[in-house]
Structures are given as structure tokens and as C-alpha cells.
Amino acid sequence: MSYQSEYDLIKNAMVELFELEPDDVQPESLLNEDLDLDSIDAVDLVVFLRNKTGATFEAETFKSVKTVEDIVNAVAELEVAV
Template identity: 60%
Template sequence: MEKHAIFQEVSQLLVQLFELSPEDITPESRLYEDLELDSIDAVDMVVHLQKKTGRKIKPEAFKSVRTVQDVVDAVEQLLQERVSQEQ
């Protein structure tokens, strides 16, 4: 899955879960400051991302996540790990 497609999925998830406006979500959007998510929101997002990817997300993989692009990069990494494990 390409980064643009992952960004679209993450954006859609943010809109659905947190009733955000799609126009407010950019790769540079900061989760806590710009989108006003809190730690419970972040946990909800991780749970939904785990369901979508079929992968368990390790807490350390998301500790440094600050922006939407960071989420996209983390999901891309998870998907790449899954592909390499399946081969």
C-alpha cells in the first residue's frame, strides 16, 4: 500500500472516530495540538489501526508519533513487516 493510500485511510479514520473535518487533516497536522486528540483518542486510533492492518502495534512504535505523517510512516512500516514475514 502506498503512502498516499495510507494517508487517505488514516484521514478517513480520524474523521470517523473524532468527527474532524477532512480539510483540517494534512500530513503536517499535529495530533495533539492541531487536531486536539488526547491520549485516550490515540489509544482508540491504535486499536482501529490494528484492526485495519491485522497487526499488533507495539507501544514503542507509536511513542514518537506526533503528526499524521508519523502515523502514516508507522502504518507503512507495519505493513512492510507483514509482507516480509509472509515471504
Template identity: 55%
Template sequence: MLTRDQVYEKLKGYLEEMFEVPSGTVTPESRLFEDLDLDSIDAVDLVVKLQALTGRKFKPEEFKTVRTVGDVLDRVQALLAA
């Protein structure tokens, strides 16, 4: 199973690779929409990448309340633990 730190490093890489967000600016407190300038389409693309990483399918409602990078990490860890 991936650790939270491993998921965090992968997530930073995805944000940089897919959306040109400098990985040095990504913190657990970073807000996806306000700080990192993602939109809803970007969020869907990110979920697809995370599903590939974890090999698990995410339910859309599990990500409706996600606002920060830390929230994404929490959801991924919860899914991996299930």
C-alpha cells in the first residue's frame, strides 16, 4: 500500500506534469481551485490519474467536498485502507 508521503509526492508530480503547477508551491494546505487554479475538468483528470495510481475506482461523491491537497490525500488514504 502507498504511504501518505508517497501519494503526496505522486500528486505533486501530477499537478506539475498535467497542470504546470510548480511542485514547490504545492502544500497540503494548498486549495485546488483558488491557489492552484484547477477547474472542474482538471479535477476530473486528476481523479482519473489517482485511480490509475491506486488501482481503485473513486465514487464521484467522495470527491465533492475535496478543497485542498490534504483533502485529496485523506480521500486516497481512506480508499486504500478500505
């Protein structure tokens, strides 16, 4: 999957799951400060991504993410590892 495809998947998921405005979800958007997402939201996103991609996401993978781009990169790394 390309970076743009992964970004679009994650952006659309965040808009759908958390009722965010599409323009607010940018690669540099901070999850907590800019998008007001918390750890419960992160779990919801992981479950959504698991269902969409079939990949298994470890909690450790998402502990260090701070931005939307961090999530995209984490998903890309998982796909490379598979």
C-alpha cells in the first residue's frame, strides 16, 4: 500500500470514527493537542485498522505516536514486517 493510500485510509477512519473535519486531519496534526484524541480513541482506531487491513497491531507500536503521520508510518512498518 502506498503512503497516500495509508494516509487516506487513516484520515477517513479518523473523520468517520471521531467526527473530525477532514481539513483538520493533516500529517502534522498532533493527536492529543490538535485533534483532542485520547487513549480510548487510539484503541478504537487500532480496532478499525485491524478490521480494514487484517494486520495485527501491537499496543507498543502506538505508544510513541504523536501525529497522524506517526500512525501512517507505524502502519507502513507493520506492512513491511509482514
